[in-house]
Amino acid sequence: MSSESTPLTSWLDHPVVQAPMAGGPSCPELAAAVCGAGGLGFLAAGFNSPDAMREEIGRLRELTDRPFGVNLFVPQPAGGPETEAAVAAYRDRLAGEAARYGTELGDPGPGGHDGAAGYEAKLAALLDDPVPFVSFTFGCPPRDVLAELAGRGTLTAVTVTSVAEARAAREAGADVLCVQGIEAGGHQSTHRDDPAADGPGAGIGLLTLLALVRDAVPLPLIAAGGLMRGEQIAAVLAAGATAAQLGTAFLACPESGAHELHKRALTDVAFPRTELTRAFTGRPARGLVNRFMAEHGAHAPAAYPQVQRLTTPLRRAAVAAGDAQALPLWAGQGHRLARPLPAAELVAVLAGELAAARAALASAPSGRSA
Structure with missing residues (x-):
């Protein structure tokens, strides 16, 4: 771990960041519990309206x-006409799902700027009433946006999945990088969503990516991707991270706003593995493999937020039916290690595991003589 003092390190009693998990899990109660325990809690405003974001901040x-x-x-x-045609074909494919759950499919609407749920208005709100830290997913804002936030005293982070993205974020003026490995649950934060990069070999593992980014960009790093235990936090700190960001680990906490179906699925033997899929939102995201993902994932177009809107009524109907087989069960590769502890207790357990791992490393023999 870098000894350099930054605003981020001064906020943390423990190098634990609770990941922003959009769609409900990262609610104020969860973020407050993590903050109170000496970590850093996050609200996820990606899907929220500007008013909903302001309400959660309050x-x-x-x-x-x-x-x-x-x-x-x-x-x-x-997207262009080809994207519209692909979304229309996917809509036709999902007609049977709508019939199964007795609902209508959503209106996919337009792509592009309208897909960020009032992005400009949310930025304006965060400039008008600043918060300590703002992070960005799915891309890097232009330099003037990051400079305006910095001028309000807000620390900024950009989530990156490659060295090229890390360099671009530094050039734009980001204060911190959140380095996301392929192990991470939920959406992959690639800045350019390239369908040609989909597949089993896509993406870079967290430890390798940390080493590459650390060599290329001299900024504080938050490591994210599959982290569930204090020993893993020790590993990413040793690899150069300032802190570790955990999402799936906090998903099972009682304060989490995730649905109980989702929480139970994390350790359910019926959902033994994760995959990346576009089935629910049109962007690659890692989740537990269920029926919906298995049947439709290969046919989902690269069209966010149109697919997200299209499947919204299906997801709501599946919740009402108590059917986890048609829900986006976002989870990292370490999901089977989830512990349903209160968030403050989990932070304390992680801190204890981290301390034990560091002590074990310090007492380990440095090598053997010939």
Whole structure:
């Protein structure tokens, strides 16, 4: 771990960041519990309206006086006629799912800027009423946006999945990089969504990516991807990270806003593995393999947020039916290690495991004589 003091390190009693998990899990109660335990809690505003984001920030401020973060999704380029045709074909494919759950499919609407749920208005709100930390997923904002946030005293981070993205984020003025390995649950934060990169060999593992980014870009790094135990936190700190970001580990906490179907699935033997899929949102995301993913994942187009909107009524109907087989069960590769502990207790356990791992490393023999 770097000894360099940064605003981020001054906020943390423990090098633990609770990942922003959009769609409900990263609620104010979870973020407040993590902050109160000496970590850094995050709100996920990617799917929220500007008003909903403001409301959650207000609730979080009532629950904690500690620093916290807010995450935004960077708008995606609009697709052309080919994208529209692919979305229409996927809509036809999902007609049977709508009939199964007795619902209608959603209106996919346009792609591009409208797909970030009021992105410009959310940025304006965060400039008008600054928060300590803002991170970005799915891309890097232009330099002027990051400079405006910095001018309000807000620390900024950009999530990256490659050295090229890390260099671009530094050039744009990001203060911190969140380095996301392929092991991570939920959406992959690639800046350019390239369908040609899909497949089993896509992406880079976290430890390798950390080493590559650390050599290329001299910024504080938050490591993300499959981290569930204090020993793993020790590993990423040794590899150069300032802190570790955990999502799936906090998903099972009672304060998490994730549905109980999702929480139970993390350790259910019926869902033994994860895969990347576009089936639910149109962007690659790692989740537990269920019926919907298995049947439709290979046919889902690269069209976010159109696919996200299209499947929204299906997902709601599946929740109402208590059927986890048609839900996006986002989870990292370490999901079987999930522990349903209160968030503050989990932070304390992780800190204890980290301390034990460091002590074991310090006492290990440095080598053998010939």
